Amino acid sequence: MNDSAVGTSSKEASKQALPRLADVAAHAGVSSKTVSRVVNNEANVRPQVRAQVLRSVAALGYRPNAAARALVTQRTHQIGLVATASSLYGPTAGLFSLEQAAWKAGYGLTLTTVREASEAQLEEAIHYLMVRGVEGVIVSGVAGILHLETSALAEMPLVSTSPITTESVKHVLVDSDQVAGTRAAVRHLYDSGHRRIAHLAGPLSWDSAARRRDGWLLELEDLGLHPGPLLVGDWSPKSGYEAALTLDPTTATAIVVANDHMAMGAIRAFTEQGLHIPDDMSVAGFDDVPEAAYQMVPLTTVRQNFSSVAERSVRELIHLIEGRAAEKTSIHLPTELIVRASTAPCLGNPR
Amino acid sequence: MNDSAVGTSSKEASKQALPRLADVAAHAGVSSKTVSRVVNNEANVRPQVRAQVLRSVAALGYRPNAAARALVTQRTHQIGLVATASSLYGPTAGLFSLEQAAWKAGYGLTLTTVREASEAQLEEAIHYLMVRGVEGVIVSGVAGILHLETSALAEMPLVSTSPITTESVKHVLVDSDQVAGTRAAVRHLYDSGHRRIAHLAGPLSWDSAARRRDGWLLELEDLGLHPGPLLVGDWSPKSGYEAALTLDPTTATAIVVANDHMAMGAIRAFTEQGLHIPDDMSVAGFDDVPEAAYQMVPLTTVRQNFSSVAERSVRELIHLIEGRAAEKTSIHLPTELIVRASTAPCLGNPR
DNA sequence: TCGCTTACTGACAGCGCTGTCAACCACGTG
DNA sequence: CACGTGGTTGACAGCGCTGTCAGTAAGCGA
Known part of the structure; x- marks a missing residue:
């Protein structure tokens, strides 16, 4: 067996020239x-x-050589991910699960971000990914209800967390069941005797924020209760803190907060005002971030299974890429209420 | 202007067949x-x-068509990212900054993960990215001191957060200055009168955990103090909680914790044991996660500028890709001590 | 007027790989 | 012994694009 054999047949010496x-x-x-x-x-x-x-x-x-192979087979085995450029726990938590699921299925993951969730930015992001040769796109953690109608996009398999309107049939929505999540939280508070239940929502331009608020509203309605005060934050602990400061504590005995980090800010604000958690105010969060269980007052919250959402998203996307028609166009994965110490039976008399 | 003109010259009808x-x-x-x-x-x-x-x-x-272009130009304008598959705040926080920086520079980002930071897994990940055609690799949030010697890797531009030994000159380390970070925290506690200062480290197989511990040790030495107890966790709030439970409160008046989430767990554990934070025990964290300021006891911590690290990493990597030799092989970006309410002057008499 | 430069344009090869198809070989089988 | 038959192999074209290089037209000074 000859020992020096790499490179093009005739001449060639110093250059690395990968073997073909x-x-x-x-x-x-x-x-x-x-x-x-x-x-x-x-x-x-x-x-x-x-x-x-x-x-x-x-x-x-x-x-x-992937490029040569892609050129002839017309397959790149790459999928694209559009995420909002924020380090919010939610959008981030599923990311690595997404990559692992894609990897297992033989696909690579190309990442791109949008600063804000406008139609224009989303389309630009998807075009960017298309030029990069992706075969399908996952849109994760992007805010609102977007409408895409560029015809080029209509053929692009798309899985999203938010409802995006397209002309495409190659489009599936996969997300946690947000409505059921806040419904469960409200029901838990009701069962503990609370009758005046407030909500601290995320930015309502985000579909997931709107759906969590809807769950709160729907469950209250089913229970025959009037909605308590509705506050709005931006997902950050700071906004939770500031919003909670504006709440009149006589108007509610409990509050359902749209994510754990705002709930932490809110608890801090309530405490500063001399309210004791949970005796004076029950607080429920959403997400179950890892530190939720280890707060000074361990947080009652709605756990989302981010890795399931991620895996299911990849699965559905690959179905679309391989031409199988989607069975459902909208998939909602269950959430789980985790009761800890930030909620307690209502001490006051239920009105 | 004719209206139906897409497609190959002669025949062709239904198929989408992207225009060439x-x-x-x-x-x-x-x-x-x-x-x-x-x-x-x-x-x-x-x-x-x-x-x-x-x-x-x-x-x-x-x-x-990116594949065709890449085939002929031998350039893919893709960079690869190897991350550990965990939703730790640190590794995650810089991710989007990384993407944005790459995007600005005209590069795409392909993501891959490793489950554990072994040489074998890292090499496999890098090979995976090479097959995908990346021109350079960023290794982020991977644990230990790794040694890569596959000759194929020697030519691959590489930027990492951990010291990786290679034969390559195309390798730069970019990270926060971990040592200076914990040194600042220790110094701050010393200035507040503390003389018995413990450390709760991250898993010491992680280089960043080891360097934070070194900073603690070095500063104590410079101050002429004996090191307090050394505890070890795994970065999670849970491990911080459990480690803190093992600390004999008579052996330390303050503790420097290697990240905020463990600090939260530790505070919870101390509180359960009847210790008051900060009067009975000062606690300092590391990272400055968004919720750190909004804890029941707002957390004193060392802020890392993750986006600077990310941007600098991309910049250095692109320099390497474009053939410019690195000026420094090791770049440490400054951290900032943020003093909040979890640390206070020592009440006991300084020994 | 010629020669020379400069600005622009297109023919053609080939990047590294895979799909197609024909060729070949060794087996039975009729 | 001629003839499939199926397993195995290689020649060749071409995926969509860009680099090279030659060619054409225009401009300009002598």
Whole structure:
């Protein structure tokens, strides 16, 4: 076996010049097509030939060229992710699960971000990914109800967390069941005797914020209760703190907060005002961030299973990419109420 | 202007068949090379020809094929990111800044994760990215001191947060100055009268955990103090809680914790044991997560500027990709001590 | 007027790979 | 012994784009 064999046939010396299929073929004494067969694990190659090719591949350190392969097969095995550029826990938590799920399915993940969730930015992001050759797109943690109608997008498989209106049939929504989540929180507070239940919502331009508020509203209605005060924050602990400061404590005995970080800010604000949590005010969060259980007052919250959402998103997207029609266009995964110490039975008399 | 013009010259009907350069060329009545010039914004094209081509590009909705372009230019303008698959705040926080910085520089970001930070997994991840055609790799939030010696990797530009030993000169380390961070926290406690200062470290297989511990040790040494107890957690609030439970409160009046989430768990544990924060025990964290300021006891902490680290990482990587030699092989960005309410002057008599 | 420079344009090859198809070989089988 | 038959292999074209280089037209000074 010759020892210096990498590179193009004739001349070539210093440049690294990655080995190509032809180099492996020459080294193994077969045609490049046969090497291609081995590399792609196709049938109908004699075992000993396959072994020899494999040896040459290892000897030369051959790695297939993705661009060349993509060019001829018209497949890139890349999926694109559009995320909002924020380090909010929610959008972030599913990210690595997304990558792992894609990886298991043989797809790579190209990431891009939008600063705000406008139609224009989203379309730009998707175009950016299309130029990059992705075969499908996941839109995660983007705010509102977006309408996309560029015809080029209509053929692009799309899975999103927010309802996006498209002309495409290749579009599925996968998310936690936000409505059921806040409904469960409200019901829990009701069962503990609370009758005046406030809500601290996320920015209502976000669909998930609006849906959590809807759950609060719907459950109150079913229970025959008038809604308590509605406050609005921006998901940040700071906004939770500031919003809670504006709440008149006589108007509510409990509050359902749209995420854990705002709930932490709110608890801080209530405490500063001399309210005791949970005796004077019950507080429920949403997300179950890792530190929720280890707060000074461990937080009652609605746990989202971000990795399930991520895995399901990838699964549905790959179905779309492979041409299988979606069974449902909208999938809501269950949430779980985790009762800890920030909620307690209502001490006052239920009105 | 004709209205139905997309597709290959002769036959073709139903299939979408994205327009190619040649289609645009035919539509505009020029050669495909001229279209290429316009699309790539090269000089020496008559303004009116350029305008006509641009009109045809828009009319057909042409988008260049990245694979074909990459094949001929040998450039993919993709960079790869290797991250550990955890939703730790630190590794996650810089992610979007990384993407934005790459985007501004004209590069795409391909993400991959490793479950644990072994040499084998890292090499596999980098190979995965190489097959995907990335021109450089950023390794973020990966634990220990890794040694890579595969010759193929030696040519791959690499920026990492942890010290990775390679034979490559194309390798730069960019990170927050961890040592200075904990030194500042220790110094702050010393200045408040504390003389017995404990440390709750992250998993010491992580280089950043080890360096934070070193900062604690070094500053104590400079101050002529004996180190207080050393506890070890795994970055999670839970581990902080459990570790703090094992601390004998008579052996320390203050503790420097290696991240905010463990600090939260520790505060919870101290409180359960009847210790008052900060009067009975001062606690300092690390990271400045958004909710740190809004805890029941707002957390004194060391703020890392994750977006600076991310931007600098991308900048250095692109320098390496473009062949400029690195000026420094190791860059430490400053941290900032944020004093809040979880640390206070020592009440007991300084030994 | 010629020669020379400059601005612009297009023909053509080929990046590294895979799909198609024909060729080949070793087996039975009629 | 001629003839399939199925397993195995390689020649060749071409995916969509860009680099090279030659060619054409226009401008300009002598």
